[in-house]
Amino acid sequence: MGVYDSLHVKDICPNCHEEIEYCFKTKEFGLSYADYYVGDYVDKADTNYFLQVDDDCPKCGHNRVAYIEIKKGQWIRTLSKETLDEELKRVALMKKIKKVESVIAELPEEWIDVVEDHLDYIICKCTGEI
Structure with missing residues (x-):
């Protein structure tokens, strides 16, 4: 044993x-x-x-x-395996969202309105999910 x-x-x-x-x-x-x-x-x-x-x-x-x-x-x-897979996807998505947040924080102020108008599209392009 x-x-x-x-x-x-x-x-x-x-x-x-x-x-x-x-x-x-x-x-x-x-x-x-x-x-x-x-x-x-x-x-x-x-x-x-x-x-x-x-x-x-x-x-x-x-x-x-x-x-x-x-x-x-x-x-x-x-x-469980299924819960682990979901957790790993969530963690990866959160990392991508943090990256998007840091990029937005560095944008010039005049671009903020444009980003706000297209935020869903930007998130989809950066993360592959809405």
Whole structure:
């Protein structure tokens, strides 16, 4: 079996729709046989990342893949693949919007009315979304 840390999370099985306490196993945090829960500091490094984990539902056997979000070493939340994909798109879009904001902030004042009149178009061109 080996040495693992355990990440405990209650979630709904996407297959049988029962509330399950999953116990995701990982060797990511230093192999200390530790038990972790959402909110715990799991990584001593001050880093941000997503850790992919999986476990089988004890009721129906469905393999549940999840993504543990780590921010500054703390386990913030657990995401499904679909939620992770949406989150990554949202983060990318927010970066593009910040870029648009910084460009607008640097425009000469006489251009502000033109930008305001065409803001939806500008955002669409810069981000690919309205």
